[in-house]
Amino acid sequence: MKILVPVKRVVDYNVKVRVKADQTGVEIANVKMSMNPFDEIAIEEAVKLKEAGVVTEIIAVSIGVTQCQETLRTALAMGADRAILVETTAEIQPLAVAKLLKAIVANETPQLVILGKQAIDDDSNQTGQMLAALLNWPQATFASKVTIANGEAEVMREIDGGMETVAIKLPAIITTDLRLNTPRYATLPNIMKAKKKQLDIITPESMGVDVTPRLKTLKVVEPAKRKGGIMVPDVATLVEKLRNEAKVI
Amino acid sequence: MATLVIAEHDNSSLKAGVTNTVAAAHKLGGDIHVLVAGSGCAGAATAAAAVAGVSKVLVADAAHYAGSVAENLAPLVVGIAKDYSHIMAGATAFGKNLMPRVAALLDVMQISDIVSVDSADTFVRPIYAGNAFATVQSSDAIKIITVRSTGFDAVAATGGNAVIENIAASADAGVSRVVKQELSKSDRPELAAAKRIVSGGRGLGDGDKYRAVLEPLADKLGAALGASRAAVDAGFVPNDYQVGQTGKIVAPELYIAVGISGAIQHLAGMKESKVIVAINKDPDAPIFQVADYGLVGDLFTLVPELTAAI
Numbered sequence: 001m002k003i004l005v006p007v008k009r010v011v012d013y014n015v016k017v018r019v020k021a022d023q024t025g026v027e028i029a030n031v032k033m034s035m036n037p038f039d040e041i042a043i044e045e046a047v048k049l050k051e052a053g054v055v056t057e058i059i060a061v062s063i064g065v066t067q068c069q070e071t072l073r074t075a076l077a078m079g080a081d082r083a084i085l086v087e088t089t090a091e092i093q094p095l096a097v098a099k100l101l102k103a104i105v106a107n108e109t110p111q112l113v114i115l116g117k118q119a120i121d122d123d124s125n126q127t128g129q130m131l132a133a134l135l136n137w138p139q140a141t142f143a144s145k146v147t148i149a150n151g152e153a154e155v156m157r158e159i160d161g162g163m164e165t166v167a168i169k170l171p172a173i174i175t176t177d178l179r180l181n182t183p184r185y186a187t188l189p190n191i192m193k194a195k196k197k198q199l200d201i202i203t204p205e206s207m208g209v210d211v212t213p214r215l216k217t218l219k220v221v222e223p224a225k226r227k228g229g230i231m232v233p234d235v236a237t238l239v240e241k242l243r244n245e246a247k248v249i
Numbered sequence: 250m251a252t253l254v255i256a257e258h259d260n261s262s263l264k265a266g267v268t269n270t271v272a273a274a275h276k277l278g279g280d281i282h283v284l285v286a287g288s289g290c291a292g293a294a295t296a297a298a299a300v301a302g303v304s305k306v307l308v309a310d311a312a313h314y315a316g317s318v319a320e321n322l323a324p325l326v327v328g329i330a331k332d333y334s335h336i337m338a339g340a341t342a343f344g345k346n347l348m349p350r351v352a353a354l355l356d357v358m359q360i361s362d363i364v365s366v367d368s369a370d371t372f373v374r375p376i377y378a379g380n381a382f383a384t385v386q387s388s389d390a391i392k393i394i395t396v397r398s399t400g401f402d403a404v405a406a407t408g409g410n411a412v413i414e415n416i417a418a419s420a421d422a423g424v425s426r427v428v429k430q431e432l433s434k435s436d437r438p439e440l441a442a443a444k445r446i447v448s449g450g451r452g453l454g455d456g457d458k459y460r461a462v463l464e465p466l467a468d469k470l471g472a473a474l475g476a477s478r479a480a481v482d483a484g485f486v487p488n489d490y491q492v493g494q495t496g497k498i499v500a501p502e503l504y505i506a507v508g509i510s511g512a513i514q515h516l517a518g519m520k521e522s523k524v525i526v527a528i529n530k531d532p533d534a535p536i537f538q539v540a541d542y543g544l545v546g547d548l549f550t551l552v553p554e555l556t557a558a559i
C-alpha cells in the first residue's frame with residue numbers, strides 16, 4: 001500500500017524567534033529552517049513500515065515556497081520514494097492544507113496518511129484531524145506506537161491521563177507524537193540518491209482548491225516578560241522567601 | 250448569540266478544564282450551553298448543570314460515545330452546530346482530537362489554544378511555543394475554538410441551575426474503537442489543575458531517584474508531579490507528566506523545577522506560573538532566567554534539605 005506523508009518547512013526548533021518591530025509577524029529572514037520535528041517522526045514511521053514490508057511506496061508532500069524542495073529532499077534522503085511540492089507564496093492555513101492534501105489523496109489513493117501532530121510554528125494541531133474529516137476517514141492522533149494488520153491500524157495514543165489504544169479501519173489518518181520513534185539521520189549516500197528521486201511541482205490553482213485564509217492576523221506581540229528573579233544562597237533563604245515574600249507555602 | 254461548550258468528562262464528573270472553558274465562553278456574553286456526550290453520563294450532566302452561568306445542558310447518551318472517539322462525536326456536534334455562534338472545548342488531548350474534525354466538517358478554520366477573548370471574532374493565541382502571541386480575527390460564520398485553561402480563571406463548579414435536555418445520538422460510525430486505556434492512577438492533584446507542582450528533569454538520573462527525591466517534597470506541599478520531556482523519554486515517569494510546548498501547559502501558584510535546564514519547549518509549558526523556583530547545579534542554566542528564586546547546587550542535597558525545612 002501507498003502512504004502519504006505531509007512535511008512542513010518551519011523555523012528550526014532550536015531557534016528562539018523574535019517578533020518583528022512592526023508586529024506583523026516573527027522574523028524569519030536568515031533564520032535556520034528545518035523539517036517540522038513531528039514530520040521527521042512521520043517520515044521515519046513510514047520508512048519503518050516500508051522496511052517491515054507493510055508499505056510499498058512513500059510519497060512526501062509539502063505545501064509552501066520553492067525552498068520546501070529542501071525539506072522534501074530531506075524526506076527523500078530519509079527514505080521517501082518520491083515527492084510533491086504544492087508551490088505557493090500565499091499563506092496557507094491548516095484548513096486549506098487539508099483541502100489540498102485531500103485532492104492529492106484523491107489522485108494517489110494512499111491507504112494511510114501520517115502527519116505530525118502539530119507544526120511548531122503555528123502550533124495549530126489540526127491539519128490531520130481536518131483531513132480525516134474531509135475524507136471521512138478514521139483518525140488516530142498523538143500516536144506513540146503503530147501496528148498495521150488485517151486492514152486496521154492499531155495505534156497507541158498519548159492522552160492526558162495516560163495511554164489509550166485504538167483500532168481504526170484503513171484508509172486512515174495518523175498523527176505522530178514525539179515518542180513514536182527516533183528519526184534517522186540522512187546519510188551522505190542517501191542524500192546523493194535523493195537528488196535523483198522524482199519531485200513534482202504543482203500549484204493550488206491547478207488543483208482547483210480555494211485556499212483563501214479564514215483567519216487574519218491583526219498583530220503579533222512578544223510575551224510579557226517575567227520580572228527579574230533573584231538567586232538565593234541557601235535553602236533557608238529560599239524557604240523564608242517562599243513563606244514571607246511570595247507567600248506560596 | 251450562544252456558545253456551546255463541549256464537556257470533557259468521565260461520565261460521572263467533569264474534567265477540571267471545563268470550568269475554564271466556560272469562563273472563556275462567559276467573555277463572549279450570550280447564552281452558554283454545555284454538551285455532555287457519553288455512555289451512562291447522567292452524573293456528568295448533573296455536574297455540568299451546576300456550573301455557574303450555564304443555562305442548558307444537552308445530553309447525548311449512547312454506548313458508542315463511551316470512548317469519546319472523534320469519528321462518533323464530531324457528527325453529533327455538527328448536527329447541533331447551527332444553533333451556535335461559537336463552539337468551544339478545552340485545548341486538551343480530548344479537545345485537540347475532536348474540534349478540528351468538527352471545524353473541517355463545517356468548513357471553518359479552528360482557532361486553536363486561545364488565551365484571551367478580544368471580541369466575538371478576535372482572539373489571542375500563542376504561536377512558536379509561546380515565544381509570540383498572535384491576535385487573530387476569524388471571518389468564519391461559526392467559531393470553533395479550543396481554550397487554553399491557564400488563560401481563564403475557572404468559574405464556580407456549583408451554584409448554577411441549568412435545564413438538562415436529552416438529545417438524539419448520532420449514528421455509530423463504526424470505524425474506530427478503543428481497545429484499551431491505561432490511565433495513571435495517583436492520589437496527587439491533577440497536573441493541569443494543580444496549585445503547586447514539583448517537576449523533575451534529566452538531572453534526577455533515573456526513575457527511582459526521581460521518586461525518592463521529589464515525592465517527599467510533593468507530599469509535603471500537596472503538589473502534583475511533573476517532568477521535562479527528557480525525563481519522560483528516559484523513562485523516569487509516564488508521558489502524561491510532561492510539561493511543555495507539546496505536553497501539558499500549566500500555571501500553578503508554585504512551580505519547582507528540579508534538574509531541568511529550561512529549554513524553550515519546556516518553558517512554553519510553565520512560564521506563566523505565578524512563582525517559579527529553580528534548583529540546578531549549572532548557574533548558567535536558562536531556567537534561571539524565568540525563575541523568581543534560583544538556587545545553584547546539587548539537587549540530591551538541596552531537595553531533601555528543602556523538604557525537611559518546610
Ligand SMILES: Cc1cc2nc3c(=O)[nH]c(=O)nc-3n(C[C@H](O)[C@H](O)[C@H](O)COP(=O)(O)OP(=O)(O)OC[C@H]3O[C@@H](n4cnc5c(N)ncnc54)[C@H](O)[C@@H]3O)c2cc1C
Nearest residue numbers: 450451452477478479493494495496508510514515530548
Ligand atoms: C518538537 C519538540 C518538542 C519538545 N517538547 C518538549 C516539551 O513539551 N517539554 C519539554 O520539557 N521538552 C520538550 N522538548 C525537549 C527540549 O528541547 C529539551 O530537550 C528538554 O526539555 C530537556 O530536558 P531536561 O531539562 O530535563 O534535560 P537537560 O537539558 O539535559 O537538563 C538537565 C539539567 O539538570 C541539571 N543537573 C544535572 N544533574 C544535577 C544535579 N545533581 N543537581 C542539580 N542539577 C543537575 C543540569 O545542569 C541540566 O541543566 C521538545 C523538543 C522538541 C524537538
Ligand SMILES: Nc1ncnc2c1ncn2[C@@H]1O[C@H](COP(=O)(O)O)[C@@H](O)[C@H]1O
Nearest residue numbers: 006007063115116118119124125126127
Ligand atoms: N504547509 C504544509 N505542508 C505540508 N504539511 C503540512 C503543512 N502544514 C501542516 N502540515 C502537516 O500537518 C501537521 C500539523 O500541522 P498544524 O495543524 O499546522 O499544527 C504537520 O505536522 C504536517 O504534517
